[in-house]
Amino acid sequence: MTTERTFSIIKPDATRRNLTGAVTKMLEAAGLRVVASKRIHMTQEQAEGFYAVHKERPFFGELVSFMISGPVVVQVLEGENAMARNREVMGATNPANAEPGTIRKELAESIEANTVHGSDSLENAATEIAYFFKPEEIVG
Numbered sequence: 399m400t401t402e403r404t405f406s407i408i409k410p411d412a413t414r415r416n417l418t419g420a421v422t423k424m425l426e427a428a429g430l431r432v433v434a435s436k437r438i439h440m441t442q443e444q445a446e447g448f449y450a451v452h453k454e455r456p457f458f459g460e461l462v463s464f465m466i467s468g469p470v471v472v473q474v475l476e477g478e479n480a481m482a483r484n485r486e487v488m489g490a491t492n493p494a495n496a497e498p499g500t501i502r503k504e505l506a507e508s509i510e511a512n513t514v515h516g517s518d519s520l521e522n523a524a525t526e527i528a529y530f531f532k533p534e535e536i537v538g
């Protein structure tokens with residue numbers, strides 16, 4: 399087992415409904431430790447850059463609009479197998495398909511407004527962490 403770091407975003411649908419604590423509680427209960435956290439309001443450029451991999455997908459424009467519709471909380475999560483563990487507690491992209499007990503099943507509004515982002519590989523985690531955090535902002 400290896401201690402890893404992964405990247406998480408509590409999305410605008412969750413900050414709007416005051417669920418920052420509820421989401422963090424579920425992450426912590428899953429064995430993840432929040433080692434960096436900040437509340438930001440992304441610019442359009444920041445959101446477009448973050449989701450550049452989805453640029454050609456039909457939902458790209460709406461996704462960017464949603465992600466800048468309100469504040470988000472960007473976080474670095476640390477723990478054993480943190481990347482996979484976070485993906486597990488998040489649940490499927492579409493909350494209708496997510497397992498009971500997962501964040502998206504319990505809290506998400508729709509396939510777009512699905513409450514959390516989580517890196518889907520360790521390589522992406524490193525890139526995404528560096529996109530939002532300086533090394534000295536992460537305190538393990």
Ligand code: UDP
Pocket residue numbers: 457461490491509510511512514515516518
């Ligand atoms: N998304 C969307 N419509 C779709 C698929 C995805 O609006 O049909 C949004 C949703 O917010 C999702 C994000 O785009 O979380 C990134 O999609 P991805 O397939 O990477 O899903 P994730 O890794 O977040 O589960």
